[in-house]
Amino acid sequence: MSTAPSRRSEKARQAILEAAFGLCVERGLAATTIEAIAARAGVAKTTIYRWWPSKAAILLEVVEVRRSADGGYPDTGDIMADLATQTANVTRLFETELGAIWRGLIAAAQTEDIAAEGVRRILRGAIDECVARLAKARDAGQIREDLDLEIAVELIYGPIYHTWLLGTRAMSPPFMDSVLDALRPSLQPPPSCGVGPPPVAG
Amino acid sequence: MSTAPSRRSEKARQAILEAAFGLCVERGLAATTIEAIAARAGVAKTTIYRWWPSKAAILLEVVEVRRSADGGYPDTGDIMADLATQTANVTRLFETELGAIWRGLIAAAQTEDIAAEGVRRILRGAIDECVARLAKARDAGQIREDLDLEIAVELIYGPIYHTWLLGTRAMSPPFMDSVLDALRPSLQPPPSCGVGPPPVAG
């Protein structure tokens, strides 16, 4: 979220990212103003406007920095278990401070192009990771051959975002278990009808 | 979205709803201000604040009024066909002016309680209709017995909202076909393994 012509003050950048994060945690992204970020960071407004085109851009950078500390997609060899782990991680993350910011960015993305692009970019990375894991699982015979993996990602994460963003229900861990259980027939290869080994067992 | 003590001017109410709708169509909900609505409606700001607590409340009323003109959930007896019809309707609606407003309301709902409640209220109705249709289909043996129907709704609409709100892909009709195809094993009863016809006649 910025070009970096070496002349730039890294100290100011850090202060801005931290101030923005702190303010969003305290009052939410929508109630966080650029003036307040500048004030808390001990920085001039101009310094912010010089490097970021909007409030959303700052927070996108915050999210990216923090997200890059993640490990990759879980891989125990058992795709259903890994999906359960990962979706549980996601739902847990959504309840944290970072989740609140992410929610605000998604809201902003409905209006601002900058936010929309940023959100898409971040999601693209996450989706690609998930698709890669699913591809590996498919090679291991754990996922139906005929399933478009991008669609699979929508099936898995669609219900999470639907629930989370629209507040149609509480987003408890049992909920995600139910979703994955329900999706199992769509994800896994069909049973070979009595004879032959069960789908997962080696 | 208002008490209605008979003294209220119906003319003003209509003018406000129309002005609000028109402005949102032209510039989006976020860029629509109460001052602009008042100006276009030829109404005092006070009149708006008297009857609606926020911009979102006005638009929620607009959406409800327009939505009430809908027919109910399609019911041809074939649940998969009806789901295809209905999801196609929804995705088509999302591309219209009303869809843009709905998108703005969902964004507002991430921040404002009023918007959140309104969105939930409207969605509740839609979900209940869908659940009712699914229940009927289950009774007709078209839906797995062990499927929680509220979860089923999430499986079906989650991908739509995920795609639409997060912009992860274009939201074409073939996309929804793929989603429903992929979901088929999870929605329909399992084949009876050899005996009896397969679920989709062929």
Add this chain to the structure above:
Amino acid sequence: MSTAPSRRSEKARQAILEAAFGLCVERGLAATTIEAIAARAGVAKTTIYRWWPSKAAILLEVVEVRRSADGGYPDTGDIMADLATQTANVTRLFETELGAIWRGLIAAAQTEDIAAEGVRRILRGAIDECVARLAKARDAGQIREDLDLEIAVELIYGPIYHTWLLGTRAMSPPFMDSVLDALRPSLQPPPSCGVGPPPVAG
């Protein structure tokens, strides 16, 4: 400096004029900002911008209000004495707080049309008063018949403003006495050359 549609808050107007005056006294017109005026007056910036087009306009109103408390041009019957009195008053006024503001307005008038018009308007009144007094003196035979009275005003006040604005010398009372003394031959009717009564004595 403002239309007055009765809805206007007289309290705010007074507070603004007083705050503006006070701040100009303390830091000078140039260093007085509209934000500071608003803050000191306990008023929103918008309220100032609603009624005055610029800082200069506010101070022009201050000057006019205060100036209207003046008595008219002195008139003892002796024009030279009255000119001495009046120019002494003016030079004294120039050293006061109001004088400092007037100086600032004249500076502003070199740039802004609003200030220029206001300054001209105020000066027009003062000049007209002086011309009227001179006309009366001319009728009394104390001023040369062939002297254009508007020019006379320039002769009298030109040196005052020249000295004051350009800082070419200290502007002491003796200075103005010298100026008036030097101007005497230009203002008064020529002596009737030995025979006849002296110019002023009845």
Add this chain to the structure above:
Amino acid sequence: MSTAPSRRSEKARQAILEAAFGLCVERGLAATTIEAIAARAGVAKTTIYRWWPSKAAILLEVVEVRRSADGGYPDTGDIMADLATQTANVTRLFETELGAIWRGLIAAAQTEDIAAEGVRRILRGAIDECVARLAKARDAGQIREDLDLEIAVELIYGPIYHTWLLGTRAMSPPFMDSVLDALRPSLQPPPSCGVGPPPVAG
């Protein structure tokens, strides 16, 4: 308006003076910023701040450079004619681009010490020239013996600046003729009452 430690880039100095002059001509001194001067001169702001303490200082240097191209005070032997010539030159100059800059510097001088000192310095030279010419005229019997020549300068230039800076009237050549005509009795020696020719031959 600068120390000159030999290391200084004469090219930069010229570029700055020209840029400053050009910008003042185009938009006026008040609207000319140091940033704009630096940009047009192709020079860093630092370079300007190193050598001049303020915008006014730059323009004072511009004015002094251009003014030094003047010839001295006119001297035909006839003081009234020379005054007419010189005041006409001045009023003509005031309408030029340099006049506009001079006007801006006088405005600045009401606020800034640097500008005030510069304006005084420049005026001091002009006044001294005029006083010298008047002294010569007095020796030639063309100016009253008892007239303080510094006061005489105020009488002559006061009306010009009064008119020019305060905009009380158009500053046409006939205006200056009227002023000098009106001042004649104050400047010239009194007629010797009967014997000898009247001051203006006729």
Add this chain to the structure above:
DNA sequence: TCCTAAACGAGACGGTACGTCCTGTCTTAGT
């Protein structure tokens, strides 16, 4: 039919934040 209380239009008000502009200082590279 009149009276009265509400709802209404109009818009001033105190505020907050916006994004821009310029100030004068400072830091970093490049001659």
Add this chain to the structure above:
DNA sequence: ACTAAGACAGGACGTACCGTCTCGTTTAGGA
């Protein structure tokens, strides 16, 4: 060593809306 370039903290600008608050002026019902 001086320069060009430009980042930086600071602060005022004038604008746009916010939501609240009088103002008279309709206007609709109950007396």
